[in-house]
Amino acid sequence: MYPPDFSYVRVTTVEEATKFLESHDDARPIAGGQSLIPMLKLRVISPSYIVDLNPINTLSYISSSYSSTRIGALTRYYEILKSDLVKINVPLLYQAVKVVGDMQVRNLGTIGGSTANADPSADIPTVLTALNADIILTSSSGSRSVKALDFFKGAFTTDIKKGEIISEIVLPNLEGYRTFYKKVVRRAGDFALVSLAFAIKLRGNEIEDIRLAYGGVGDKPFRALEVEKNVIGRRLNNELVEEIVSKVSNQVNPPSDTRGSSWYRREVMKIITRNTLKEVMG
Structure with a gap:
């Protein structure tokens, strides 16, 4: 299919x-275009204006401090994969980006674009x-910071409010x-x-901190807080593993679609949770 007619706006x-976004209600920004272009072709969206953010070279960077790593919104996946800063300080992001789409998607897609698109099954x-x-989030009146748990609605x-774009992602370093x-496709x-x-x-076998977030099981990423x-x-052992598996799977009601039923998704959720915890235990 062909996308609907729109006006192309290039900004620097x-x-x-x-x-421009603040003054035009029917405008959509584009970065890598790996989600937006298919949506245009399928006519899921029909904006009057497409605002090309790619010439804004100040939004492509990776930097790190003692406690956090900052990534510009227009940083492409392949740049993340080349970065030792990400690989060392935020290995979870590095592991996920390795399995994003295919080579074309990783060459063109951006971390900010995936974040803004907010597909509940997406990796970022x-x-x-x-x-x-x-x-x-940056607008003509300044910038504000939103935690991911509050950002995905x-x-x-x-x-994201009218006139705002994502300018940067700040991730805690995981020392x-x-x-x-883990991703099942x-x-x-x-x-x-x-x-x-x-x-x-872990401190020995005792859990000092744990993060469990799931994609594909709801209308936004689910964090088992x-x-x-x-x-x-508590000590990580077989009994605790089964308790975690049972509790996380009972807290969601995954959707059913042509790719898999709600029951199947819950079973997959149990398996990848159990296997990952067992891997930690060795």
Whole structure:
């Protein structure tokens, strides 16, 4: 299919982009276009204006401090995969980006674009939810920071307000954690049927911190906060593994579609949770 007619707007600064978006109700920004272009072709959306953010070179960077790693919204996946800063400080993101789409998607797609699109089965929103990353939103009046747990409101729905764009993602550095990104798909390159973004910090066999976030099981990434809270300070053993598996799967009601039923998704959720915890135990 062909996309509907629209006017193309090229901007070179964040200020230009935010001012145009603020003054035009029916405008959509485009970064890598790996989600937006298919949506246009299927006529899921029909904006009057497409605002091309790609010339804004100030939004493509990776930097790291002692406690956090900052990634510009227009940073492409392949740049993340080349970055030792990400691989060392935010290994969970690195692991997830390795299985995003295919080579074309990784060459063109951006971390900010996936975050803004907020597909509940996408890899990046699930990782950001696990880490409760800070998402920096910029408008003509300034910038504000929103935690990932507050940013994703539902399927393709976020806290982005009129005239705002995502300018930066700030992720906590995970020193002393073991991380795993597990993703079950029907075909290579697909969005996740179910995914798990997992991080754990142990003191001996005792859980000091744990993060469990799932994609594909609801209208936004699901973070098992109550389960996490209840296992802090407990010894990781087979009994606790089964308790975690049971509790996380009982807290969601996954959707049914042509890719899999609700029951099947819940069973997949149990299996990847159990297998990951067993892997941690060795």
